[in-house]
Amino acid sequence: MNNVESSRRPGRLGVGVIGAGRVGAVLGAALRTAGHAVVGVSAVSEASRERAETLLPGVPILDIPVIVERAELVLLAVPDDALPGLVEGLARLGVWQPGQLVVHTSGRSGTEVLAPARRAGAIPLAIHPAMTFTGLSLDLGRLPECTFGITAPAAVLPIAQALVVEMGAEPVIIEEESRPLYHAALAHASNHLVTLASQSAQLLSDLGVQRPDRMLGPLMKASLENALSSGESALTGPVARGDVETVRTHTAALARHDAADVALAYRDMARATTLRALDRGLLSAEQGAAVLAALEPTPTEDEP
Incomplete structure (x- = not known):
C-alpha cells in the first residue's frame, strides 16, 4: 500500500474512512483508539468535515480514490443505496488492491455488494453496529454495550470478529441471506x-x-426494560385486558383530534398487539375478536 506508516506495531493497519457521517467518524476513531492509523477520511459536507476534525484530528481529508490507494483497510460508511455504485465505480477506476480489507457498515447488505472489490483481490467484510449514533465522542463510550452484525466468508470471519472486539463491541454472525430481515428487525425497533x-x-x-x-x-424506559427482560408477558394496558370500550374510546378520541398518522399507527399497532396476544393465549378468542372489531373505523369515520 502507498504511504502507509511503517512505524506502527505489528498487526496494526492503515485505515481509510470513506464517509465521515455519524457512523464512519465514530468507528474510525474507535479503530484509531485500538492502535490502527487512520490515513485519510472523505468528508464533503460542512457537518462531516467538522465531525472528522473533532473525532479524527490530524487525519487528512482526501479524495476517495486516494484514500483507497493508501489504505490497508477501507471502511465504507456510506448510505445503503450509495454503496453498490461506490464499490463498482472504484472497481472501474482500478483502485482496489489484492489483500486489502474492504469493510462496509450497511445493515441490509452482506458481502455480495463488495463483489467488484473481491474480484480485484480485496477481502470483503460486513460489520454493522446495532446502535443508533449521534456522531459525537459519547458514542465511543457506548460501543462496549453494542453488538455488531457481521458477515464474511468463513476463511476471513475471524478478521471481522477481531475488528469488532478491538472496538470494544460484541460480534454476532449474520448469514448473507439473512441480512435484510436482520436489518428490518433493527429498523423496526429503533x-x-x-x-x-x-x-x-x-x-x-x-x-x-x-x-x-x-x-x-x-x-x-420501564416498558422497554420489561419487554426486553420478560417478553410479551410484560404486556399491560387495554388490549392485554381485553378492555374493548377503552380501545374504542381511544380510536374515537384520536379521530376527533385530527391526528391522522397517530390514529393509523395506533390502530395498526393495536391490531398487531391483539394478534400476538391471541397467539400467546393472553386473550381468549372472544376477547380478541371484540378488540379487533373495536379497532375498525365507524361508518362516519374514514380510515386515516
Whole structure:
C-alpha cells in the first residue's frame, strides 16, 4: 500500500474512512483508539468535515480514490443505496488492491455488494453496529454495550470478529441471506420507536403538557426494560385486558383530534398487539375478536 506508516506495531493497519457521517467518524476513531492509523477520511459536507476534525484530528481529508490507494483497510460508511455504485465505480477506476480489507457498515447488505472489490483481490467484510449514533465522542463510550452484525466468508470471519472486539463491541454472525430481515428487525425497533415517542409527545403537547418527555420517559424506559427482560408477558394496558370500550374510546378520541398518522399507527399497532396476544393465549378468542372489531373505523369515520 502507498504511504502507509511503517512505524506502527505489528498487526496494526492503515485505515481509510470513506464517509465521515455519524457512523464512519465514530468507528474510525474507535479503530484509531485500538492502535490502527487512520490515513485519510472523505468528508464533503460542512457537518462531516467538522465531525472528522473533532473525532479524527490530524487525519487528512482526501479524495476517495486516494484514500483507497493508501489504505490497508477501507471502511465504507456510506448510505445503503450509495454503496453498490461506490464499490463498482472504484472497481472501474482500478483502485482496489489484492489483500486489502474492504469493510462496509450497511445493515441490509452482506458481502455480495463488495463483489467488484473481491474480484480485484480485496477481502470483503460486513460489520454493522446495532446502535443508533449521534456522531459525537459519547458514542465511543457506548460501543462496549453494542453488538455488531457481521458477515464474511468463513476463511476471513475471524478478521471481522477481531475488528469488532478491538472496538470494544460484541460480534454476532449474520448469514448473507439473512441480512435484510436482520436489518428490518433493527429498523423496526429503533426507527419506529422514535416515531412512537414523537407521536405520543405531540398528543401530550397538544393537550398543554409542558414537558411530555418527563411524562413519557419513565413509562417508556420501564416498558422497554420489561419487554426486553420478560417478553410479551410484560404486556399491560387495554388490549392485554381485553378492555374493548377503552380501545374504542381511544380510536374515537384520536379521530376527533385530527391526528391522522397517530390514529393509523395506533390502530395498526393495536391490531398487531391483539394478534400476538391471541397467539400467546393472553386473550381468549372472544376477547380478541371484540378488540379487533373495536379497532375498525365507524361508518362516519374514514380510515386515516
